[in-house]
Amino acid sequence: MKDEELPRRLREAAEAHRPDRARMLARIERGMADGGPAPRSVRPPRAVRPWLRVAGATAAVCGVLAAGAFAVTSAGDDDRARGGPVASAPSPAASTPAARGGLRPEDGPLWTGGVVDPHSNAYWAQSNVTLRTTEPLSALTVELRVALTGGVNSTGSWRSLPEPDFTVSVNESGGYLVYRWTLRAGRSVPAGTHTFAGQYNHAEGDRDATGDYVTARAVRASGGKASVGDYFGRSR
Template structure:
């Protein structure tokens, strides 16, 4: 066969060939279903990058929402109604204004301190109360008072001591959001360092927490009473 005839036959065969598009798509789909990468990228890199940026932003937003949901769920454990009698402790109502007039952070075996959690932000905050006792307590009432500045409303509370040992309430009184933890009758607070925390939303921006304070009133298992209090500082 002459070269001219061979070239003509090859050209005719090339022109007559048509790719089987359906078969190619089927192969790609089978590869994707089995977890194998497709034979080649179907999008150029420039088209993929904006999609990745959108996906990253969406993931960040979901993370914030999840953190918020966790905070509210955790708080809900303490906000349920609790029944039963409670131990008789010194009346917190009588000492509410006294913290301004001289309740000290330390009284006998009892010490307390208040600080706004460093993870608080421009819209939400957590006030941490540390209570330290060098001997067991047979009665205890802890009150955290958060001044009702712009937008302040409760999102929950928690404590490091067992939930079943305390009754918990949150209410508004005298311009404050009041978190109260009261030890149940027959229960004991062991010697050590314990944490109580109140969580709340507030208006956007820095919040002045200098009007917030905590009081704690206790009866020592060995006998005798102790009362302490502390102010909070400025925070976000």
């Protein structure tokens, strides 16, 4: 071989060489198994890292939502399995005396009746309770219940009997505005006809008072108890 041909052949051999990747990886693995230095870890490209964070957060949120949905579904199924009732607020009609057997306006010496005062108007009303007794009373409690229809709120009350003889309260209970007059200990109610009245605002219009009613419980001075009640009609 001529000396001038050697450079050309070396150049051709170099151009024809292709590295054997598999052999190189095998050599690296053998080196690691022999305790050689481990290759440095490669950090993911920056373009990939935000995507990985979003994917991880999405997976976490999905897991929380799935767990919550499972808990709610399980609770509902558990209630149905036990046959647990669904709680609901009682309506005024369900708690009226009609649902408990009705009222009687007269009992022994005691009688009562209720009516909406004719001077009531489209925004305000007064419910009048008449109580009549043929005997003196040593104890008495009168309760006027006005159904909480639109806009009902108390504006006051009064009674024909002496004010110091009674304690008065007004509160909302069971879908009603409740006026309560209670005779004080040591006082008495004479025989005769007496009036108790509750006043209140209401939504504009002719208010239907058919859901309103009055009850009275008394102890006769001569002994024995009496209990009466009555419903209201429409305003008139």
